[in-house]
Amino acid sequence: MNIKDVLKRPLCEIIDAIEARLSRPRLRIIKTLYVNFRCFPLRNAVKFPILIYGRFNILRLGRIRIEAPRIYHGMIRFGQFTNKTQCPTRIVNSGTIVFSGDCAVWGGVLLELGSGAELTIGEHSLLGENVRFMLRRKCVIGKYARIAFDSQFMDSDFHYMLNIEDGTVKNCTSFIEIGAYNWIGNRTTVKKGTVTPDYTIVAAPNAMLSKDYTKICSPFPILAGCPAKQIASGYRRxxxxxxxxxxxxxxxxxxxxxxxxxxxxxxxxxxxxxxx
Incomplete structure (x- = not known):
């Protein structure tokens, strides 16, 4: 390495640091104030447990609760990372969103809850860019879950179907339950009735989950495919x-x-x- 390269290196590192800082989404003070004082009693709102970054569209805020032993500043952060999305984070909530502890909700996430629907997100969980929740009943995400970018959760088919042979109509909606320490790979679709064991890994991309895997999987499973099935077991992230x-x-x-x-x-x- 010559002297020119030695002198250039610190300058490049400084420029890299400046670029990284300038590219980060900015804290949205007005929306942070609005969300906290709109959702929580004063004693909790003044702690600002929710911080809003970047583009954040509120179409309907609905009810947001934090059910944790301790509520503290910045424990829930929306939109802080946007590396893989150009979409704003969006909330269309006619139901209830419950945070069981700290959580990172990255940019472009859609939280769409119908009337009476409930989304519970476990402590230390992460929702990656462009993850979409479209719920009409109930979805529970276990603690320490990692949901990778472009995945989607739908607890309803949204329309009923008539069996013209026997005249039956099945319920088009059923709950979703994701176990603790799950790692859901990017572009996974999770449909109604999905239940996963703790420590499940879903291989990316384009897996489709649609059943209760706790009844058919070995401990520490890896799921893959459309529809998803167990392809290995005994692995932990x-x-x-x-x-x-x-x-x-x-x-x-x-x-x-x-x-x-x-x-x-x-x-x-x-x-x-x-x-x-």
Missing amino acids: VFNIQTERDLTESFKNDTGFITCDLSDNIDDFCNNHPKP
Whole structure:
């Protein structure tokens, strides 16, 4: 490396930092004020538990509750990351949205709830860019869930169908329940009646879930396909940030795989928080 490259490198790093800061969505002060004081009692609203970033369209705010042991500043953040979307975050809520703890809702997310519908999002969960919820009944997202970009959740077919042979009409709506520590890959469609076990991984892209997988899957399953079925089991996503860093550093040597010591605590290896 010559002297020119040495001098250039710090300048490039400074420019990179400036670009990163300027590209981040700005905090929307007026909408942050409105959402907090519209949804929560004064003692909680003044803590500003919800922060709004970037483009944020309120078509109907509805009811938003936080059911957590502690309510604190910025525990729920809307629209802070928009790398994969040009759409605004949108709320069309005629029902109830319940946050069980801290949550990140990235840009372009659609939360559309019909009258009486309920969406419960577990603590430490993340909704990626362009994730869409179109609900008419109920959807529960378990804690530490990761929902990747462009996925969609629909607990209804939205229209009824008549069986002209026997005259029956089935209910077009049924609840959705996503287990704790689920990793839902991008462009997954989750339909009515879907129930997933804890620690489920849904392989991307274009999987379609539509049944109760707790009755047919082995522990720690991987689901894939349309319709989705189990293709493997016994795998866990690594949520532990320090473990991820250590693995990334190890793989810089172009190692095809690393064998870990399973005599160690697997929960500590995969998670940097208590087991649910």
